[in-house]
Amino acid sequence: MTRLELRDVRKNFGPLEVLADISLHVATGEFVSILGPSGAGKSTLFQLLTGAIQGEGEMRFDGAPLDGARFAFMPQRDALMPWRRVIDNATLGLEVQGMKRRAARQRVAPLFAEFGLAGFERAWPTELSGGMRQRAALLRTVVQQRDMLLLDEPFGALDALTRAAMQRWLERMWQSHRWTALLITHDVREAVLLSDRIYVLSARPARVVSEVAVPLPRPRTESAELAREAAAIEAGILDTLLAADPISRPSDGEMK
Amino acid sequence: MRGRDAPSPISQERGEPSAIGESRGAVQSPPLRGRSALTSALAKLAPAALAFALLLIAWELYARLGGIAPTVLPAPSRVLTQAWENRAALADNTLPTIRATLAGFACSLLAAFILSALVDFLPRLRRAMFPLLIASQTLPLVAIAPLVVLWFGFGLLPKILLVALVTFFPMIVALVEGYAATSTEISQMLAAMGAGRWRIFWLARLPSALPYFFAGLRISITYAVVGAIFAEYAGAAKGLGIYMLSAKNNFRPDLVLAAVAVSSALTLALFGLAVLVQHFAMPWERAGRDSKVEPSEGRP
Structure with missing residues (x-):
């Protein structure tokens, strides 16, 4: 059953177009990731969802227009x-x-x-x-x-080893709890390890350039064969990301 | 002290391997402190104490061997003996100064807190008030003190007003800046949890301002005693300020200096009190310092 559904969500900050036509959906008990380059407007999307800012387009939860208090939000740094x-x-x-x-x-x-x-x-x-x-x-x-977890690059500030350990731990936790979750990340491996589906965003203004299903069984760190399949998916996503954001377009780089 | 009474996190970690190995060794139970902390604090104070003692000795020798009349420059030993002989009068005049300082400072703190909260909720009020507050800091106390006494008499009120005048500004600036230092991530998270402005102020902005508050407190409390003495100097029935004035008029610089020593001791005691209150009001500061000082062995 679809819980969260976004249709043609847009957001401009003055003349700056940050989000262009974002459409996505998350089903009950599904772990979905939003993957995009830095500064693509991923965090802006979360601010729209939590109601911190207003945008255009349609946001529905369980079929009804989205109102507050649906999400538990975990910010980028721990904010303890x-x-x-x-x-x-x-x-x-x-x-x-x-x-x-x-x-x-x-x-x-x-x-x-x-x-x-x-x-x-x-x-x-x-x-x-x-x-x-x-x-x-x-x-x-x-x-x-x-009803749903929003995780905004939760492991972005950790060192590589700790991050890998945390990703495995989160995968185990998710397996036993089956939270409905939306994860923002720019780490392709993290997205493939944790997600059922991945939305790949373009650089700013962000639009969904591809939707990737990850049909691998869990836990995904068990066997070498699984790791190979995961690596193939990772490579495909990386190709998509790099094709959508060639270095020959420097104006699409980092925000700020 | 935390760590000795709390269940030792380390043994727990070693006893049952935690979900993730990286956590091990990140937290150490603090080493037995107390005595070592005291001796290290004394060691830090030693150079200052030595310099102060040398200054006093030089002064003593100069006053004794330089042939200078004690009515011009009394030796420290004379100041001390005269202070002891006049201890009743000194104590009698110290109490009103303490009272004026504490009453004035308490009023100033209360007003600074209320007004800072209002300013936090109404930014327009801040723009209206801050120029006035800054202007209030440009008033020369020497000129204002006699006027305030003229307007409000020889009682406690003019002293409270003058102490508040000199201490209010650093306190309100510290508080307002402290609120502004709140992490935006914490504010956003609280908003996402459904907290309103008042809840966010209470749960995040006020605690975030605590380090700034105590920094302001340590500065302004040193002004407070001086403010009270200025007010008494301009006119009072009793107090260290008026005591200094009459000792000076009686050609007793030794008693002026004795009163100065008492007021310095008073300021230092209040400063120490502020540091002590901060120590107990912000226990997490100590925890952070300790864990930074200690090596984190075995952490990848």
């Missing part, structure tokens, strides 16, 4: 509050929803082991490593029990 202990960061979304802090803590505490954070409930965020901070941020995101 340094003045709250890890457990109180995890309960933040529940507290904003009006739950008492005590009840929120009781709801969140049993999840710490699964997120590899057992024993760190009372630690300050500055005491955690980069990977642990991201897991704490994801914990804060999923306990909100919203």
Whole structure:
């Protein structure tokens, strides 16, 4: 069943055309990625979804026009509050929803082991490593029990090894929870490892240049054969991306 | 202190391998601090204490051997003995100064907090007010203090007003800048969670301003005592300011200096208090420092 559906969504900032005709859909329990070059307007799309900015076009959720409070949003950097202990960061979304802090803590505490954070409930965020901070941020995101997760380059700030470990961990987590999720990334390997489907965006103004299904079984890091198939898909996507954004067009580069 | 009473994260990690190996070793239980922290703090203070002692000794020798009359430049030893002999009068005049300082500073803090919050919600108010506030900092205190006393009498009120005048500006600037330093990602995330402006202010903007608040507090608290003494100098029944004035008029520079020493000690004590309050109000600052100082062994 289709949960989120976007049709011909556009966004301009003054004369700057950022999003041009974005159409996509995400079904229940599906993990979908939006893959595009830096500065393509991927984060703008998330701001449209969370209602931080207004754009044109049609955005529907479960068939009805999109209203707020559908998404649990995980920003690019972890955005943990340094003045709250890890457990109180995890309960933040529940507290904003009006739950008492005590009840929120009781709801969140049993999840710490699964997120590899057992024993760190009372630690300050500055005491955690980069990977642990991201897991704490994801914990804060999923306990909100919203209809859908929005993940904005969640591992972009991590070192390569930690990122690879986090991707495998997220894949396992997703397998057992089957969240409906939309991931923004510019990491082709990450998209292929985690997604059921991938929308490939062009450089700014962003439009969907191709939609790639990833029909590989999970977990995808199990066998060498799976890795080869994944690599073939990656290569195909890279070709699409590079063809859509040739270096001979320097004006389509980085935003700002 | 955290880490000794909390369940040791390290043993937990080693006991049951966590989902991901990279987390191991990122957090160390803090080493036994306390005594070592005290000795290192003393070691840091030693050069300053030595310089101060040398200055006093040089002054003492110059005053004694230079043949200078104590009514012009009293030696530190004379200041000390005279301060002790006049301790009752000094204490009697110190209390009103403390009262004026604390009352004025408390009013200033309260006003700065309320107004900074208003300014945060109404940016137009900021544009209306800040030029006035900056102008208030250009007023020469020497000229304003007697006028304020003229208008409001010899009681507590003019002192509170003058202390507030000198401390309010650094406090409100610190708070307003602190609110503005809130991470946009945290604000956006809270907005996506459905938090309104007031919730965002309370959950994110106010805590983000804390380091700025304490920086402003440490600066303005050193102005506060000086402001109170200025107010008393311009006219008061009792207080260190009026005590200095009458000692000067009686050709007793030793007692002027004794009062100066008391006011300096008062300022230093308030400064120390501010540092102490910050220490306990922001425990996460310490945690961050500790984990940065400690080596993170075995982390890939």
